Amino acid sequence: MTNFIVQPGGEVSGEILVPGDKSISHRSIMFGSLANGITNISGFLMGEDSLATLAAFRAMGVNIEGPDDKGNITIEGVGMKGLKKPDSDLDLGNSGTSMRLLTGLLSAQDFDVRLIGDQSLSSRPMKRVVAPVKLMGGKIETDENNTAPLSINGSQRQGLLNGIAYHLPVASAQVKSCLLLAGMYAKGKTCVTEPAPTRDHTERMLESFGYPLDVINLGDGKSQICLDGGYELKACDLHIPSDISSAAFFMVAACIADNSNVVLKHVGINPTRDGIINILKLMGADIEIHNEKMIGAEPVADIVVKTSKLQGISIPEDQVPLAIDEFPIISIAAACAEGQTILTGAEELRVKESDRIQAMIDGMTILGIDCEGTTDGMIINGGDFTGGEVDSCGDHRIAMSFVMAALRAKDIITVLNCDNVNTSFPGFVELSQQVGIRIQK
Ligand code: S3P
Numbered sequence: 001m002t003n004f005i006v007q008p009g010g011e012v013s014g015e016i017l018v019p020g021d022k023s024i025s026h027r028s029i030m031f032g033s034l035a036n037g038i039t040n041i042s043g044f045l046m047g048e049d050s051l052a053t054l055a056a057f058r059a060m061g062v063n064i065e066g067p068d069d070k071g072n073i074t075i076e077g078v079g080m081k082g083l084k085k086p087d088s089d090l091d092l093g094n095s096g097t098s099m100r101l102l103t104g105l106l107s108a109q110d111f112d113v114r115l116i117g118d119q120s121l122s123s124r125p126m127k128r129v130v131a132p133v134k135l136m137g138g139k140i141e142t143d144e145n146n147t148a149p150l151s152i153n154g155s156q157r158q159g160l161l162n163g164i165a166y167h168l169p170v171a172s173a174q175v176k177s178c179l180l181l182a183g184m185y186a187k188g189k190t191c192v193t194e195p196a197p198t199r200d201h202t203e204r205m206l207e208s209f210g211y212p213l214d215v216i217n218l219g220d221g222k223s224q225i226c227l228d229g230g231y232e233l234k235a236c237d238l239h240i241p242s243d244i245s246s247a248a249f250f251m252v253a254a255c256i257a258d259n260s261n262v263v264l265k266h267v268g269i270n271p272t273r274d275g276i277i278n279i280l281k282l283m284g285a286d287i288e289i290h291n292e293k294m295i296g297a298e299p300v301a302d303i304v305v306k307t308s309k310l311q312g313i314s315i316p317e318d319q320v321p322l323a324i325d326e327f328p329i330i331s332i333a334a335a336c337a338e339g340q341t342i343l344t345g346a347e348e349l350r351v352k353e354s355d356r357i358q359a360m361i362d363g364m365t366i367l368g369i370d371c372e373g374t375t376d377g378m379i380i381n382g383g384d385f386t387g388g389e390v391d392s393c394g395d396h397r398i399a400m401s402f403v404m405a406a407l408r409a410k411d412i413i414t415v416l417n418c419d420n421v422n423t424s425f426p427g428f429v430e431l432s433q434q435v436g437i438r439i440q441k
Contacts, residue, residue, distance in 0.1 A: 036235060041075070096124055173199040184229055210233065245397075
Protein backbone atom coordinates (compact mmCIF):
# COMPACT_ATOMS: atom_id res chain seq x y z
CA MET A 1 0.00 0.00 0.00
CA THR A 2 1.35 3.43 -0.94
CA ASN A 3 1.14 6.19 1.69
CA PHE A 4 2.06 9.83 1.21
CA ILE A 5 3.96 11.80 3.86
CA VAL A 6 3.71 15.55 3.39
CA GLN A 7 5.71 18.17 5.32
CA PRO A 8 3.70 21.13 6.62
CA GLY A 9 3.74 24.60 5.06
CA GLY A 10 5.61 25.77 2.00
CA GLU A 11 4.99 27.73 -1.16
CA VAL A 12 4.00 26.55 -4.62
CA SER A 13 5.16 28.05 -7.88
CA GLY A 14 5.94 27.11 -11.45
CA GLU A 15 4.47 26.42 -14.84
CA ILE A 16 3.12 22.90 -15.17
CA LEU A 17 1.24 20.64 -17.55
CA VAL A 18 -1.04 18.19 -15.74
CA PRO A 19 -1.98 14.93 -17.54
CA GLY A 20 -4.70 14.55 -20.17
CA ASP A 21 -8.42 14.69 -19.49
CA LYS A 22 -9.77 11.38 -18.21
CA SER A 23 -13.31 11.74 -19.56
CA ILE A 24 -12.10 12.70 -23.03
CA SER A 25 -9.44 9.96 -23.02
CA HIS A 26 -12.05 7.24 -22.41
CA ARG A 27 -14.27 8.54 -25.19
CA SER A 28 -11.39 8.91 -27.65
CA ILE A 29 -10.70 5.16 -27.42
CA MET A 30 -14.39 4.27 -27.75
CA PHE A 31 -15.16 6.46 -30.76
CA GLY A 32 -11.78 5.85 -32.43
CA SER A 33 -12.37 2.09 -32.17
CA LEU A 34 -15.87 2.27 -33.69
CA ALA A 35 -14.91 4.65 -36.51
CA ASN A 36 -14.04 3.82 -40.09
CA GLY A 37 -10.36 4.64 -40.65
CA ILE A 38 -7.36 5.61 -38.56
CA THR A 39 -7.73 7.91 -35.52
CA ASN A 40 -4.60 9.57 -34.14
CA ILE A 41 -4.80 10.78 -30.55
CA SER A 42 -2.33 12.98 -28.68
CA GLY A 43 -2.35 13.90 -24.99
CA PHE A 44 -4.00 10.62 -23.90
CA LEU A 45 -4.12 10.11 -20.12
CA MET A 46 -1.89 7.19 -19.16
CA GLY A 47 -3.84 6.59 -15.97
CA GLU A 48 -5.17 3.21 -14.96
CA ASP A 49 -8.81 4.16 -15.69
CA SER A 50 -8.33 5.22 -19.30
CA LEU A 51 -5.85 2.36 -19.85
CA ALA A 52 -8.60 -0.02 -18.66
CA THR A 53 -10.83 1.27 -21.46
CA LEU A 54 -7.96 0.90 -23.92
CA ALA A 55 -7.31 -2.69 -22.80
CA ALA A 56 -11.03 -3.51 -23.12
CA PHE A 57 -11.10 -2.43 -26.78
CA ARG A 58 -7.88 -4.31 -27.52
CA ALA A 59 -9.52 -7.37 -25.99
CA MET A 60 -12.43 -6.84 -28.39
CA GLY A 61 -10.09 -7.05 -31.37
CA VAL A 62 -9.20 -3.40 -32.01
CA ASN A 63 -5.63 -2.73 -33.10
CA ILE A 64 -4.37 0.13 -30.93
CA GLU A 65 -0.78 1.33 -31.09
CA GLY A 66 0.64 3.19 -28.09
CA PRO A 67 0.43 5.16 -25.96
CA ASP A 68 4.02 6.32 -26.33
CA ASP A 69 5.54 8.44 -23.54
CA LYS A 70 3.81 11.56 -24.91
CA GLY A 71 0.36 9.97 -24.94
CA ASN A 72 0.23 9.44 -28.70
CA ILE A 73 -2.06 6.64 -29.81
CA THR A 74 -3.10 5.31 -33.20
CA ILE A 75 -6.34 3.36 -33.49
CA GLU A 76 -7.33 1.29 -36.51
CA GLY A 77 -11.08 1.69 -36.27
CA VAL A 78 -13.12 -1.48 -36.84
CA GLY A 79 -16.37 0.28 -37.74
CA MET A 80 -19.67 0.21 -35.85
CA LYS A 81 -20.08 -3.57 -36.25
CA GLY A 82 -16.45 -4.66 -35.98
CA LEU A 83 -16.04 -5.39 -32.25
CA LYS A 84 -15.36 -9.05 -31.39
CA LYS A 85 -16.31 -11.09 -28.34
CA PRO A 86 -13.40 -10.89 -25.87
CA ASP A 87 -11.82 -14.15 -24.67
CA SER A 88 -12.43 -13.31 -21.01
CA ASP A 89 -14.22 -10.86 -18.69
CA LEU A 90 -13.43 -7.18 -19.23
CA ASP A 91 -11.79 -5.95 -16.01
CA LEU A 92 -12.43 -2.23 -15.67
CA GLY A 93 -10.59 -1.83 -12.38
CA ASN A 94 -11.71 1.31 -10.53
CA SER A 95 -13.27 3.01 -13.54
CA GLY A 96 -16.95 3.91 -13.30
CA THR A 97 -16.87 5.71 -16.64
CA SER A 98 -15.58 2.62 -18.46
CA MET A 99 -18.23 0.39 -16.93
CA ARG A 100 -21.21 2.70 -17.38
CA LEU A 101 -20.43 3.73 -20.95
CA LEU A 102 -19.57 0.18 -22.02
CA THR A 103 -22.87 -1.08 -20.59
CA GLY A 104 -24.72 0.91 -23.26
CA LEU A 105 -22.33 0.17 -26.10
CA LEU A 106 -21.93 -3.55 -25.43
CA SER A 107 -25.66 -4.16 -24.92
CA ALA A 108 -25.98 -3.36 -28.63
CA GLN A 109 -23.38 -5.93 -29.78
CA ASP A 110 -24.38 -9.47 -30.68
CA PHE A 111 -22.02 -11.24 -28.30
CA ASP A 112 -22.03 -11.95 -24.56
CA VAL A 113 -19.57 -10.21 -22.28
CA ARG A 114 -19.08 -9.77 -18.55
CA LEU A 115 -17.86 -6.51 -17.01
CA ILE A 116 -16.03 -6.71 -13.70
CA GLY A 117 -14.24 -4.18 -11.49
CA ASP A 118 -12.40 -3.72 -8.21
CA GLN A 119 -14.09 -3.66 -4.81
CA SER A 120 -15.04 0.03 -5.05
CA LEU A 121 -16.46 -0.25 -8.58
CA SER A 122 -18.31 -3.44 -7.62
CA SER A 123 -20.22 -1.55 -4.94
CA ARG A 124 -21.20 1.48 -7.06
CA PRO A 125 -24.78 1.84 -8.34
CA MET A 126 -25.32 0.42 -11.83
CA LYS A 127 -29.13 0.45 -11.91
CA ARG A 128 -28.96 3.97 -13.31
CA VAL A 129 -27.56 2.56 -16.57
CA VAL A 130 -28.93 -0.99 -16.47
CA ALA A 131 -32.60 0.07 -16.09
CA PRO A 132 -32.80 2.40 -19.14
CA VAL A 133 -30.71 0.07 -21.33
CA LYS A 134 -33.13 -2.74 -20.43
CA LEU A 135 -36.01 -0.47 -21.46
CA MET A 136 -34.30 -0.27 -24.85
CA GLY A 137 -34.28 -4.06 -25.05
CA GLY A 138 -30.81 -4.76 -23.62
CA LYS A 139 -30.24 -8.03 -21.74
CA ILE A 140 -28.16 -7.43 -18.62
CA GLU A 141 -27.80 -9.31 -15.36
CA THR A 142 -26.37 -7.72 -12.23
CA ASP A 143 -25.82 -9.12 -8.77
CA GLU A 144 -28.64 -8.77 -6.23
CA ASN A 145 -27.70 -5.19 -5.26
CA ASN A 146 -27.82 -3.93 -8.86
CA THR A 147 -24.03 -3.79 -8.86
CA ALA A 148 -21.22 -5.32 -10.95
CA PRO A 149 -20.32 -7.87 -12.22
CA LEU A 150 -22.58 -7.06 -15.17
CA SER A 151 -23.34 -9.89 -17.59
CA ILE A 152 -24.41 -8.44 -20.91
CA ASN A 153 -26.11 -11.04 -23.06
CA GLY A 154 -26.09 -9.54 -26.53
CA SER A 155 -26.54 -12.93 -28.16
CA GLN A 156 -29.96 -13.33 -26.44
CA ARG A 157 -31.26 -10.01 -27.68
CA GLN A 158 -34.02 -10.16 -30.28
CA GLY A 159 -33.15 -7.77 -33.13
CA LEU A 160 -31.97 -4.22 -32.63
CA LEU A 161 -32.30 -2.16 -29.46
CA ASN A 162 -35.18 0.33 -29.57
CA GLY A 163 -34.66 4.08 -29.34
CA ILE A 164 -35.87 5.62 -26.09
CA ALA A 165 -36.96 9.03 -24.78
CA TYR A 166 -35.43 9.18 -21.32
CA HIS A 167 -35.40 11.85 -18.62
CA LEU A 168 -32.29 11.36 -16.50
CA PRO A 169 -33.32 11.04 -12.82
CA VAL A 170 -29.81 12.20 -11.81
CA ALA A 171 -27.61 14.73 -13.61
CA SER A 172 -25.10 12.19 -14.92
CA ALA A 173 -22.91 12.41 -18.01
CA GLN A 174 -22.12 8.74 -17.62
CA VAL A 175 -25.78 7.72 -17.93
CA LYS A 176 -26.35 10.19 -20.78
CA SER A 177 -23.31 8.85 -22.65
CA CYS A 178 -24.28 5.23 -22.03
CA LEU A 179 -27.67 5.82 -23.65
CA LEU A 180 -26.25 7.79 -26.59
CA LEU A 181 -23.78 4.97 -27.29
CA ALA A 182 -26.63 2.42 -27.20
CA GLY A 183 -28.80 4.79 -29.25
CA MET A 184 -26.29 4.77 -32.13
CA TYR A 185 -27.26 1.11 -32.63
CA ALA A 186 -30.99 1.44 -31.91
CA LYS A 187 -34.02 1.43 -34.15
CA GLY A 188 -35.33 5.00 -34.40
CA LYS A 189 -34.52 7.97 -32.22
CA THR A 190 -32.95 8.12 -28.75
CA CYS A 191 -33.48 11.32 -26.77
CA VAL A 192 -31.92 11.98 -23.39
CA THR A 193 -33.14 14.92 -21.29
CA GLU A 194 -30.86 16.24 -18.55
CA PRO A 195 -32.16 17.82 -15.33
CA ALA A 196 -29.05 20.06 -15.31
CA PRO A 197 -26.11 20.50 -17.65
CA THR A 198 -23.56 17.67 -17.38
CA ARG A 199 -20.21 17.30 -19.15
CA ASP A 200 -20.81 17.22 -22.90
CA HIS A 201 -17.65 15.53 -24.20
CA THR A 202 -19.66 12.71 -25.79
CA GLU A 203 -21.75 15.16 -27.80
CA ARG A 204 -18.67 17.11 -28.90
CA MET A 205 -16.89 13.94 -29.90
CA LEU A 206 -19.90 12.60 -31.82
CA GLU A 207 -19.73 15.81 -33.85
CA SER A 208 -15.97 15.44 -34.40
CA PHE A 209 -16.56 11.92 -35.74
CA GLY A 210 -19.36 13.14 -38.03
CA TYR A 211 -22.30 11.44 -36.29
CA PRO A 212 -25.48 13.53 -36.67
CA LEU A 213 -27.14 14.63 -33.41
CA ASP A 214 -29.44 17.40 -32.15
CA VAL A 215 -28.79 19.27 -28.93
CA ILE A 216 -31.96 21.13 -27.96
CA ASN A 217 -31.79 23.85 -25.31
CA LEU A 218 -34.86 23.51 -23.09
CA GLY A 219 -34.14 26.61 -21.00
CA ASP A 220 -33.15 26.72 -17.30
CA GLY A 221 -29.84 25.14 -18.29
CA LYS A 222 -31.59 21.92 -19.30
CA SER A 223 -30.96 20.29 -22.63
CA GLN A 224 -32.17 17.32 -24.61
CA ILE A 225 -29.80 15.35 -26.82
CA CYS A 226 -31.28 13.28 -29.64
CA LEU A 227 -29.74 10.97 -32.20
CA ASP A 228 -30.98 8.37 -34.68
CA GLY A 229 -29.42 4.94 -34.83
CA GLY A 230 -27.67 3.57 -37.87
CA TYR A 231 -25.06 6.15 -38.87
CA GLU A 232 -21.32 5.58 -39.10
CA LEU A 233 -18.36 7.36 -37.42
CA LYS A 234 -15.55 8.83 -39.54
CA ALA A 235 -12.05 8.63 -38.04
CA CYS A 236 -10.44 11.94 -37.10
CA ASP A 237 -7.42 13.25 -35.22
CA LEU A 238 -7.96 14.25 -31.60
CA HIS A 239 -5.91 16.27 -29.18
CA ILE A 240 -6.76 15.78 -25.50
CA PRO A 241 -6.28 18.83 -23.25
CA SER A 242 -5.02 18.64 -19.66
CA ASP A 243 -7.65 17.57 -17.15
CA ILE A 244 -9.23 20.46 -15.21
CA SER A 245 -10.07 17.93 -12.48
CA SER A 246 -6.33 17.28 -12.01
CA ALA A 247 -5.44 20.96 -12.39
CA ALA A 248 -7.92 21.69 -9.57
CA PHE A 249 -5.52 20.35 -6.90
CA PHE A 250 -2.85 22.85 -7.91
CA MET A 251 -5.38 25.66 -8.28
CA VAL A 252 -6.38 25.23 -4.65
CA ALA A 253 -2.73 24.69 -3.61
CA ALA A 254 -1.77 28.06 -5.11
CA CYS A 255 -4.74 29.77 -3.44
CA ILE A 256 -4.06 28.46 0.07
CA ALA A 257 -0.22 28.48 0.22
CA ASP A 258 1.80 31.63 0.97
CA ASN A 259 3.63 33.52 -1.80
CA SER A 260 2.37 31.21 -4.50
CA ASN A 261 1.89 31.58 -8.23
CA VAL A 262 1.13 28.61 -10.47
CA VAL A 263 0.52 28.55 -14.21
CA LEU A 264 -1.44 25.51 -15.38
CA LYS A 265 -0.86 25.15 -19.10
CA HIS A 266 -3.29 23.97 -21.73
CA VAL A 267 -6.18 22.96 -19.46
CA GLY A 268 -9.60 22.00 -20.82
CA ILE A 269 -12.08 24.69 -19.76
CA ASN A 270 -15.25 23.22 -21.24
CA PRO A 271 -18.15 25.20 -19.67
CA THR A 272 -19.69 21.95 -18.40
CA ARG A 273 -16.51 21.39 -16.34
CA ASP A 274 -15.56 24.85 -15.11
CA GLY A 275 -17.39 24.85 -11.76
CA ILE A 276 -14.05 24.76 -9.91
CA ILE A 277 -13.05 28.10 -11.45
CA ASN A 278 -16.46 29.67 -10.77
CA ILE A 279 -16.63 28.41 -7.16
CA LEU A 280 -13.06 29.47 -6.28
CA LYS A 281 -13.68 32.90 -7.83
CA LEU A 282 -16.85 33.26 -5.71
CA MET A 283 -14.65 32.49 -2.70
CA GLY A 284 -12.33 35.32 -3.69
CA ALA A 285 -9.57 33.40 -5.50
CA ASP A 286 -7.07 35.25 -7.68
CA ILE A 287 -7.49 33.29 -10.93
CA GLU A 288 -6.84 34.47 -14.47
CA ILE A 289 -7.55 32.68 -17.72
CA HIS A 290 -5.02 33.28 -20.54
CA ASN A 291 -4.56 32.08 -24.13
CA GLU A 292 -8.09 30.80 -24.52
CA LYS A 293 -8.54 28.84 -27.76
CA MET A 294 -10.37 25.90 -29.29
CA ILE A 295 -8.39 22.71 -29.91
CA GLY A 296 -10.70 20.59 -32.04
CA ALA A 297 -14.09 20.62 -30.34
CA GLU A 298 -12.86 21.54 -26.83
CA PRO A 299 -11.88 24.95 -25.38
CA VAL A 300 -8.47 25.13 -23.63
CA ALA A 301 -6.58 27.86 -21.77
CA ASP A 302 -3.72 28.53 -19.38
CA ILE A 303 -4.92 29.10 -15.81
CA VAL A 304 -2.89 31.39 -13.56
CA VAL A 305 -3.58 31.16 -9.81
CA LYS A 306 -1.99 33.17 -7.01
CA THR A 307 -2.18 33.17 -3.21
CA SER A 308 -5.67 34.32 -2.25
CA LYS A 309 -7.66 35.28 0.79
CA LEU A 310 -10.63 32.91 0.56
CA GLN A 311 -14.08 33.52 2.03
CA GLY A 312 -16.63 30.86 2.95
CA ILE A 313 -19.71 30.79 0.68
CA SER A 314 -22.94 28.91 0.07
CA ILE A 315 -22.02 27.03 -3.09
CA PRO A 316 -24.68 27.67 -5.74
CA GLU A 317 -26.39 24.36 -6.57
CA ASP A 318 -26.20 25.05 -10.30
CA GLN A 319 -22.41 24.74 -9.99
CA VAL A 320 -22.55 21.26 -8.43
CA PRO A 321 -22.70 19.15 -11.63
CA LEU A 322 -20.06 21.41 -13.20
CA ALA A 323 -17.60 20.65 -10.36
CA ILE A 324 -18.82 17.19 -9.35
CA ASP A 325 -15.32 15.65 -9.09
CA GLU A 326 -13.79 18.68 -7.39
CA PHE A 327 -15.59 18.74 -4.02
CA PRO A 328 -12.84 16.92 -2.11
CA ILE A 329 -10.36 19.67 -3.02
CA ILE A 330 -13.00 22.41 -2.74
CA SER A 331 -13.57 21.27 0.85
CA ILE A 332 -9.85 21.80 1.55
CA ALA A 333 -10.22 25.34 0.13
CA ALA A 334 -13.28 25.82 2.36
CA ALA A 335 -11.34 24.71 5.46
CA CYS A 336 -8.73 27.37 4.63
CA ALA A 337 -11.34 30.10 4.05
CA GLU A 338 -12.63 32.61 6.54
CA GLY A 339 -16.13 31.72 7.76
CA GLN A 340 -18.50 28.98 6.77
CA THR A 341 -18.92 27.15 3.47
CA ILE A 342 -22.13 25.25 2.81
CA LEU A 343 -22.51 22.63 0.10
CA THR A 344 -25.97 21.28 -0.78
CA GLY A 345 -27.43 19.31 -3.68
CA ALA A 346 -24.40 17.04 -3.89
CA GLU A 347 -25.75 13.64 -2.75
CA GLU A 348 -24.00 12.06 -5.75
CA LEU A 349 -20.73 12.48 -3.82
CA ARG A 350 -21.83 9.59 -1.62
CA VAL A 351 -21.56 7.13 -4.55
CA LYS A 352 -18.28 8.14 -6.16
CA GLU A 353 -15.06 6.09 -5.83
CA SER A 354 -15.72 6.44 -2.07
CA ASP A 355 -18.41 8.21 -0.05
CA ARG A 356 -16.63 11.51 -0.59
CA ILE A 357 -18.70 13.42 1.95
CA GLN A 358 -17.83 10.96 4.72
CA ALA A 359 -14.20 10.55 3.64
CA MET A 360 -13.55 14.31 3.64
CA ILE A 361 -15.43 14.95 6.89
CA ASP A 362 -13.59 12.10 8.66
CA GLY A 363 -10.18 13.29 7.45
CA MET A 364 -10.77 16.99 8.10
CA THR A 365 -12.10 16.23 11.58
CA ILE A 366 -8.89 14.30 12.36
CA LEU A 367 -6.99 17.37 11.14
CA GLY A 368 -8.85 19.66 13.55
CA ILE A 369 -11.43 21.28 11.26
CA ASP A 370 -14.95 21.95 12.55
CA CYS A 371 -17.13 20.40 9.86
CA GLU A 372 -20.11 18.12 9.41
CA GLY A 373 -21.63 16.02 6.67
CA THR A 374 -25.27 16.29 5.66
CA THR A 375 -27.25 13.92 3.43
CA ASP A 376 -26.47 15.99 0.36
CA GLY A 377 -23.40 18.01 1.24
CA MET A 378 -21.18 19.45 3.93
CA ILE A 379 -20.89 22.39 6.31
CA ILE A 380 -17.28 23.45 6.79
CA ASN A 381 -16.03 26.15 9.15
CA GLY A 382 -12.70 27.66 8.19
CA GLY A 383 -9.90 26.86 10.66
CA ASP A 384 -6.36 25.57 10.96
CA PHE A 385 -5.19 22.12 9.97
CA THR A 386 -3.19 20.28 12.63
CA GLY A 387 -1.10 17.38 11.38
CA GLY A 388 -2.21 13.78 11.52
CA GLU A 389 -2.93 10.56 9.68
CA VAL A 390 -5.92 10.38 7.31
CA ASP A 391 -7.31 7.58 5.15
CA SER A 392 -8.01 8.23 1.47
CA CYS A 393 -10.37 5.22 1.45
CA GLY A 394 -8.64 4.17 -1.77
CA ASP A 395 -10.07 7.22 -3.55
CA HIS A 396 -7.59 9.08 -5.77
CA ARG A 397 -9.20 12.48 -5.34
CA ILE A 398 -9.43 12.21 -1.53
CA ALA A 399 -5.73 11.28 -1.40
CA MET A 400 -4.59 14.23 -3.54
CA SER A 401 -6.84 16.67 -1.64
CA PHE A 402 -5.29 15.85 1.74
CA VAL A 403 -1.81 16.29 0.27
CA MET A 404 -2.71 19.91 -0.50
CA ALA A 405 -4.06 20.43 3.05
CA ALA A 406 -0.47 20.06 4.31
CA LEU A 407 0.40 23.43 2.75
CA ARG A 408 -1.60 25.01 5.58
CA ALA A 409 -1.00 22.43 8.31
CA LYS A 410 0.94 22.83 11.57
CA ASP A 411 2.49 19.37 11.37
CA ILE A 412 3.12 16.45 9.00
CA ILE A 413 0.09 14.94 7.23
CA THR A 414 0.25 11.24 6.36
CA VAL A 415 -2.28 10.08 3.76
CA LEU A 416 -2.92 6.33 3.72
CA ASN A 417 -3.95 4.11 0.83
CA CYS A 418 -2.85 6.23 -2.13
CA ASP A 419 -2.25 3.61 -4.86
CA ASN A 420 -5.33 4.71 -6.78
CA VAL A 421 -3.86 8.15 -7.49
CA ASN A 422 -2.53 6.32 -10.57
CA THR A 423 -6.09 5.90 -11.87
CA SER A 424 -6.26 9.57 -12.89
CA PHE A 425 -2.93 11.27 -12.18
CA PRO A 426 0.24 9.35 -13.01
CA GLY A 427 3.25 11.43 -11.93
CA PHE A 428 1.31 13.31 -9.23
CA VAL A 429 4.07 13.02 -6.63
CA GLU A 430 6.81 14.21 -9.00
CA LEU A 431 4.75 17.15 -10.30
CA SER A 432 3.84 18.14 -6.74
CA GLN A 433 7.53 18.08 -5.78
CA GLN A 434 8.32 20.19 -8.86
CA VAL A 435 6.07 23.04 -7.65
CA GLY A 436 7.47 22.89 -4.12
CA ILE A 437 5.20 20.51 -2.22
CA ARG A 438 7.32 18.46 0.16
CA ILE A 439 5.73 15.06 -0.44
CA GLN A 440 7.25 11.62 -0.23
CA LYS A 441 5.83 8.20 -1.05
C1 S3P B 1 -17.74 11.32 -15.89
C2 S3P B 1 -18.89 11.80 -15.34
C3 S3P B 1 -19.05 12.09 -13.91
C4 S3P B 1 -17.73 12.15 -13.17
C5 S3P B 1 -16.81 11.04 -13.57
C6 S3P B 1 -16.53 11.08 -15.07
C7 S3P B 1 -17.68 11.06 -17.34
O1 S3P B 1 -19.85 11.07 -13.34
O2 S3P B 1 -17.95 12.11 -11.79
O3 S3P B 1 -15.58 11.15 -12.88
O4 S3P B 1 -16.57 10.93 -17.89
O5 S3P B 1 -18.74 11.00 -17.96
P1 S3P B 1 -21.46 11.18 -13.36
O6 S3P B 1 -21.83 11.33 -14.76
O7 S3P B 1 -21.94 9.89 -12.80
O8 S3P B 1 -21.77 12.35 -12.49
